[in-house]
Amino acid sequence: MNTENAYRYAIYYAPEPSSAWWAAGSHWLGRCALTGRQLAQAVIEGVAPERFHRCTQDPRRYGWHATLKAPFVLAREESLASLIAGLRRIANQHSAFAMPRLQVSTDGGFLALRPTVRHPCIHSTADACVTGLQALTQALTAEDLTRRRQKRLTARQERYLQAWSYPWVLDEFQFHMSLTGPLRNIPTAELTALVSAAQERFDALPACRFTHLSVFAEPQVGANFVWIDNVALRT
Incomplete structure (x- = not known):
């Protein structure tokens, strides 16, 4: 798989690939973004396997993560090497925590x-990724802008979209690790079962640390995102 010239890249927080956090989240979603393998999902009492698989379809494509800088196309004069170099400069200014x-x-x-x-x-850390890497990216196309305006934006979110290619950054940013896509019209009992299963899985894990910035890539348009590199924060 060629990730040197991927369609898009993204900067994520992702747990260490060898950690219980990575295993738990990847199995919940049903795919490992490191190996590319599909994974067996847990059986959740009260939720049909097909329903669970559909609910996790959107985040499964992007891999187990929290977004720091949303997917972007590199400027023509830039490369994966220059992106990694820029990320190292940011990482050297921020400590693990x-x-x-x-x-x-x-x-x-x-x-x-x-x-x-x-x-x-x-x-x-998220703010630094958003602002510090923007010069390496291509401007959004009209189609990109339309897609990112699917939800009604406030005036500030529209300014951020124009400046930083994504509306939910800086003081609009909310760190989250997605476990499902939108849960429209899901019966209350099934939603309750999903919440309970997620709580049981993730509450049992050890304390989590933020030790590095992760680079993921979308090799071709519409392909699953894959993990390609970690850049360590200061220790």
Whole structure:
């Protein structure tokens, strides 16, 4: 798979690939973005396997992560090497830290893990990725802009979209690790079962640390995103 000239790249927070957090999230979604393998999903009592598979379809494509800089196309004069170099400059200015507790949430109409408290290090690191790498990216196409305006944007979100290619950045940013796509019209009993299963899986994990920035790639248009590199923060 050629990731040197991928269609798009993204900067994520992703757990260490050897960690329990990576295994738990990848199995929940049904795919490992490191190996590209499809994974067997858990059987959740009260939720049909087909329903669970459909609910996790959207985040499965992107891999187990939290977005720091949303997917972008590199400028023509840039390369994966220059992207990694830019990310190293950012990583050298930020230290690794312990993550706050992550809890299961249905905010926004989808299931995700969100911090129980606002952590300034999460936000400063995400802000640096958004602003520090923007010069390496191509401007959004009209189609890109239309897609990212599918939800009605506030005036500030529209400014951020124009400046940073994504509306939910800086003070609009909310760290989250998606567990499902939109949960429209799902019966209450099934939603309750999904929440309970997620809580049982992720509450049992050890404390989580933010130690590196992850580069993921979309090799071709519409392809699954794959993990390609980690850049360590200062220790």
